[in-house]
Amino acid sequence: MEDVKMLIEREIDALKEDIIASTIRLIKVRSVEDEPQEGMPFGKGVNDALVFCEELCRKLGFETKNFDGYALEARFGNQNEDVCVIGHLDIVPEGEGWSVPPYEGVIKDGKIYGRGAIDDKGPSIAALYGMYVVKKLAEEGKISLDRSLRFVFGTNEESGSKCLQYYFKKAKYPTVGFTPDADFPVIQGEKGFLVFELSKNVYGNFYLEGGERLNMVPDSCIFSGDFDLQKAKEIISKKNLEAKAEVYEQDGRGVIKTKGVSAHGSLPFKGENAISYMFDILQDLYEREDEFKRFIEFYNKHIGYDIFGKGLNIAFEDQKSGKLVLNAGMVKKFDDKVVLTVNIRYPVETVYEEIEKEILNVIKDYDVDYKLITDMPPLYFEEDHFLIKTLLDVYKEFTGDDGRPLVIGGGTYARWAKNVVAFGPNMPGDEEVAHQKDEYIAVDRLLMCAKIYANAIYRLAKKD
Numbered sequence: 001m002e003d004v005k006m007l008i009e010r011e012i013d014a015l016k017e018d019i020i021a022s023t024i025r026l027i028k029v030r031s032v033e034d035e036p037q038e039g040m041p042f043g044k045g046v047n048d049a050l051v052f053c054e055e056l057c058r059k060l061g062f063e064t065k066n067f068d069g070y071a072l073e074a075r076f077g078n079q080n081e082d083v084c085v086i087g088h089l090d091i092v093p094e095g096e097g098w099s100v101p102p103y104e105g106v107i108k109d110g111k112i113y114g115r116g117a118i119d120d121k122g123p124s125i126a127a128l129y130g131m132y133v134v135k136k137l138a139e140e141g142k143i144s145l146d147r148s149l150r151f152v153f154g155t156n157e158e159s160g161s162k163c164l165q166y167y168f169k170k171a172k173y174p175t176v177g178f179t180p181d182a183d184f185p186v187i188q189g190e191k192g193f194l195v196f197e198l199s200k201n202v203y204g205n206f207y208l209e210g211g212e213r214l215n216m217v218p219d220s221c222i223f224s225g226d227f228d229l230q231k232a233k234e235i236i237s238k239k240n241l242e243a244k245a246e247v248y249e250q251d252g253r254g255v256i257k258t259k260g261v262s263a264h265g266s267l268p269f270k271g272e273n274a275i276s277y278m279f280d281i282l283q284d285l286y287e288r289e290d291e292f293k294r295f296i297e298f299y300n301k302h303i304g305y306d307i308f309g310k311g312l313n314i315a316f317e318d319q320k321s322g323k324l325v326l327n328a329g330m331v332k333k334f335d336d337k338v339v340l341t342v343n344i345r346y347p348v349e350t351v352y353e354e355i356e357k358e359i360l361n362v363i364k365d366y367d368v369d370y371k372l373i374t375d376m377p378p379l380y381f382e383e384d385h386f387l388i389k390t391l392l393d394v395y396k397e398f399t400g401d402d403g404r405p406l407v408i409g410g411g412t413y414a415r416w417a418k419n420v421v422a423f424g425p426n427m428p429g430d431e432e433v434a435h436q437k438d439e440y441i442a443v444d445r446l447l448m449c450a451k452i453y454a455n456a457i458y459r460l461a462k463k464d
């Protein structure tokens, strides 16, 4: 085994410049989801990235197949079983505040900067070259493989993974595999991901809107209507929310704007929910005895500032994955109803039906309607599973780190495949740069990932 490790190390070192250049080339493509075009279900930018990878895979000697612009598959070998790596080419928009251009792949202080550098272009390129090296050594007869190799580039991970859902309708599930799109040491579990709407018919001439994305803690919420400004100020002061809310008049109507702290929806305890501040204030401010009043009461009694689902009787937790967490991500009043969108990450031993049953039981007293939007069941692999054991071993050999497998509340491609877990590229203690300004991957990390991934692919390609 040691010999193979050294062979791989040498090959990756020799490919260093290619790996860096390919990463930069890919960063230069602004592959943000856009209007669909013929054969480009997620727009031209995303498709350009796919086309670049198709050429690269061919150049590296893989057989390729493009799945109608949804995914690209690269293959080597003709065994029945296979090892599959799945990376994504789409990125979230660059946002503001960058100190370098986000689509040039600038190298500064040993880091390659750009949107997608760590999520997920750099790691995907590292893994692709890792797979190439394993292929090359097998072709040269220096190693033997019991399983075929398959690389899949997806194009829609950031907004629903419709790419993999399409792909796996046409392709078979892998025997084993990983997606280089989260954290080391290895992700053994992902909590269930649930989105639902709670709505109630309300009437009245007021405006309410908060939050932009259901998977983010809302940092702003606005209410406007006819109310006494002075009274609103007193309530805010009594509740010690002066720093969280402002009151002013606009076009003859009162406006309240609450300010929270944004955070990822899987980590609501890191943020402050602007919608919860708003409902707290409305509890004392809103005087009419009507349907909306009932909704305010419902919110404060059964959600409020709680993020573990206690008020909804769904505070489930287990040893393997911890507590359920809840994020009231968006609220909006339409013509005749108010709609609250809630995102829940539930423990791996909880089943959806238990959650639904409890919520229905609570809301029936308030005439609130429940609508399921998405449920992605949890995934979990025991620590002694071949996949977890192998990936953890490889990681340990490279880093000497004695880390444990992780369970996360976020979701990766692993949910849409089978026999696949997330493996790297972030290491314990790393700065969180995915989806942020000045996203980067260190050159050393890129090469380290290529080596770790090559070894992982080789080891997974040997039958246990």
Ligand SMILES: [Zn+2]
Residues within 6 Å of the ligand: 088, 119, 120, 157, 181
């Ligand atoms: Zn990603």
